[in-house]
Amino acid sequence: MVATARFMDKTVTVYQEDRTLCEFRTPGHPYQVAFTPGLNLLAALMSNSVMLYDVRQGAVKGATVMIPLLAETSAFALSAREEVIAVGGESRNVSVFETRTWKLKSNWKNPVKYEITSLHLSTNKDYCYVADDSVLLCGKWKSSNKSNTRQYFSNSMRMESRHTGISHVTADDSIIVLTESAKIHILKNGSHEAAQPEEEPERKKQRTHSEDED
Numbered sequence: 001m002v003a004t005a006r007f008m009d010k011t012v013t014v015y016q017e018d019r020t021l022c023e024f025r026t027p028g029h030p031y032q033v034a035f036t037p038g039l040n041l042l043a044a045l046m047s048n049s050v051m052l053y054d055v056r057q058g059a060v061k062g063a064t065v066m067i068p069l070l071a072e073t074s075a076f077a078l079s080a081r082e083e084v085i086a087v088g089g090e091s092r093n094v095s096v097f098e099t100r101t102w103k104l105k106s107n108w109k110n111p112v113k114y115e116i117t118s119l120h121l122s123t124n125k126d127y128c129y130v131a132d133d134s135v136l137l138c139g140k141w142k143s144s145n146k147s148n149t150r151q152y153f154s155n156s157m158r159m160e161s162r163h164t165g166i167s168h169v170t171a172d173d174s175i176i177v178l179t180e181s182a183k184i185h186i187l188k189n190g191s192h193e194a195a196q197p198e199e200e201p202e203r204k205k206q207r208t209h210s211e212d213e214d
Helices: 055-061 201-213
Strands: 002-006 011-016 019-025 032-036 041-045 049-054 063-068 075-080 084-089 094-098 104-108 118-121 127-131 135-140 153-158 163-169 174-179 184-188 191-195
Touching: 002 032, 011 041, 019 055, 032 075, 041 075, 049 055, 084 118, 094 127, 118 163, 127 163, 135 174, 135 184, 153 184
Parallel strands: 075 118
Antiparallel strands: 002 011, 011 019, 032 041, 041 049, 049 063, 075 084, 084 094, 094 104, 118 127, 127 135, 135 153, 163 174, 174 184, 184 191
16 A cells, blocks of 8 residues: 655545555645554654544544644654654654554654654664754664763764655665765665765776776
8 A cells, every 4th residue: 555645635645556545634734644564554744743544444434543742843754663653853853652552652852953854763673763954863762861862873974965865675774865966875784875876988988098008
């Protein structure tokens, strides 16, 4: 299944293969959606709340619970696992809710300097990836309620420009980042790699010819 959020229309649509499975009307403008693995629930992030929908019940009875967020600021980033749902945004905090009780489990304060624009829970249950416009880090959200969170950092990287997209590859728990300067960065297994653009054929040919002359 695949789900899309339409911000202006206040709708979330779920597709299965080539057909529309159901469509939910949200009480607010949805920023992002995420499925909770194993629970058949779809989480829709709005400005200051998360709405949970049971896809099996359809549009009429699908709404199950609304989770109000702690801060009275907008949230933009959402990530879900079977046990927890994580949210981040203007408050710069990562709020993690337990899916059994829908109560706050942990509140990781100020892991980044500016508002959180991207958030991905790691396959390591205690960690998550957090990003603002130009910094990406992996840190321990569990029991990270202290104001000084440096001790919880696993690894981090600073990009040369703003990111335009961040994707999480669950197979090897790596993060791939595309920046405005057309560079790709990879945070994988605790190390940062910068993918180098392929050299132009003509320039490569000239360089090889010059080396042969030497």
